[in-house]
Amino acid sequence: MKIDQNPFVFMGGTFDPIHNGHLRSALELQQWLGCEQVCLVPSGQPVHKHYDVCPAQHRLEMVRLAARDAWRLSVDDREVSSDTPSYTLKTLQSYREELGSERSIIMVVGMDAYLTLPTWQGWDTFLSLCHIIAVARPGYDYRPDAIMDHYTRAHQVNNAQKLKDSAYGHVFIHELTPLGISATQIRHLIQLGQTPRFLLPDQVWEYIKQNKLYGFK
Template sequence: MSKNAFVFMGGTFDPIHNGHLRTALEMQQWLGVDRLHLIPSKTPVHKDAPGCTSAQRLEMVRLAVEGESALQVDEREINSVQPSYTLLTLQGLRAELGDAVPICMIMGMDAYQTLPSWHEWQRFLTLGHLIVVQRPGYQLADDSVMGELTRQHRADSPQELLSQPSGKVLLHELTPLGISATQVRETIGSGDSPRYLIPDPVWQFIQENQLYGLTN
């Protein structure tokens, strides 16, 4: 198994919450890699504009993983002048890492099923692997576009992914914490505390910067 694999999880992280962090840490441990990279998007292509600036979202991710060596912040999309297209991120990683290093992108099943609407999504597997986190017992419809893609490219173990640079889809059952960024924003907007939904340093940052409609 390659310890040099680049494994990442992208997202708006608006704001980052404990569900993101727990999923990332569990996936890092399950894959047996040294670290997992969190890549905040600059301007999400598939979502509404975030509730705060890209610099603020990046800082919250930094604060959230401070002291956890298994999770690392990657600023490439925030610093890029290009749109946050996943294809561009994968192309950049492949150019940077070379042809032999496994690249693994982690995504939820909900996002996986929307891939046909993503920019040049058919090229993703030529550049890396997809690791799809699904809730226990969930099954893709066999006659769906993604069901067919999964059948053609499915891997049976992390070892299979980490022994080659690209081309595989690995499904992994995981029960995520029932937390969403929308829930966090709504909790803050209603004047309630989001503590234990997000890391304390992130909550402190939100208060200091009066984000998500927070006022003194």
């Protein structure tokens, strides 16, 4: 089967708020893979977060602001626009349906998220729909439990071309410029009345201040 050599690459997240750790990872992957764009997909009603997540429309707007000047990054609002809880499986199925069977689909996750995969609904079917790139993240070593160790060994490839030559089925573990930034840290700084400047784009920080998000006073 002839596979389209421009994979569809996406990174899902709560993006509460989006920060330079997300943006830099997405851009480095786009350049490394030589794909046209990396698509950012903010979750609507996240199923994994156990704190009061900022309303989806605000999170989506911040992702749009962050990607506005970066044409290598695109934004997909399908999870925010849906009125049902956000499940990665549903998103993946919709991409596969739209893109057909001959386009490589690559889902990008940070190492922390990758290691929790068995808690995601339908996770054991993900590789029948896409490839997964797990990116190293400072503070989250690659320390897989038995399930993830087995899963990684069974599917890992070390040649990125394999992610382009097939439509789905592989895991690739990738080191990018390590940026130890998290949205939790940013929310915490704002609550303490400190500035998170330079951890996230200025336009996102301005939006947070204007809309008094995360307890900004």
